[in-house]
Amino acid sequence: MDHRSVSGEGRIGSERMSMSRKEGTRSRPTGNLDIIRRFTWEISSINIYLEELRQVWARTLGISGPQWMILMAISDLDKDDGIPVNAVSKLLHVDPSFVTTQSKLLExxxxxxxxxxxxxxxxVRLSLTEKTQKHLASLNEQYKTIKEFVFQxxxxxxxxxFTAKLATLKTRLEKACVRVTLDL
Incomplete structure (x- = not known):
């Protein structure tokens, strides 16, 4: 039995049904797959734009985006005595061997x-050279302007x-990945 014969409204009735169904699901906070999908796509898009910025800044040094991220991790974590390779790899969620290989190229x-x-x-402890520190300082004004614009x-x-909530989501996603891996 097709929907048109039951409603007597043909296509218009199915559109009304669809509209009311969508409106009804909007009221469910986390059960709404549409908003969860949208959130996921927004986060993915944010990552793409962040990657684009990393690539632009990496090119100013003639390096790759992942190499730029290694330098940024060292810049953020180093307290004047260098930072261990494994600390950088944990922050970037990459294998320590990747950081070792890339850090040799950066050196x-x-x-x-x-x-x-x-x-x-x-x-092995990693630290930025004076050359890199000066280069990062030269980008500081541009970075500050972008940061103010983005987070205004x-x-x-x-x-x-907001950052705390994102950190919670990250932790839950990490646990979900472990669950999915164990289920396979």
Whole structure:
């Protein structure tokens, strides 16, 4: 039995049914797959734009986007005594061997230093060279302008709360990935 014969309204009735069904699902907070899908696509799009910015800034040094991320991780984490390779790999969610390989290339280009840890020679500590620090300082004004433009809608409190919620989502997604992996 087709929908038109039941409703007597033909195509118009199915459109009305579709509209009311959509409106009804909007009221469900997390059960609404449409908003969850939209959220997922928005996050994916944000990542694409962030990657585009990374590529632009990486090109200013003649390096790749992932190499740029290694430099940014070192810049953020280093407290003047270098940062271990495994700390960089954890922050970037990549294998330590990738960071090791890429850091050797960055060292060859004079962008970072690799030194054994004074307490454990098996641990390699990474730090930025003066050349890289100066280059990052030269980009600081552009970065500041972009940061102010992108985050102008948030005050510090709102941004802190939003970031905390994103961190919670990241943790839950990490656990979901483990679950899915174990189920396969």
């Amino acid at each position: 060859k280009n004079g962008l970072l230093r690799r030194r054994p840890s004074p307490t454990d020679a098996r641990v 809608e948030f005050d510090e409190h709102e941004l802190t709360e």
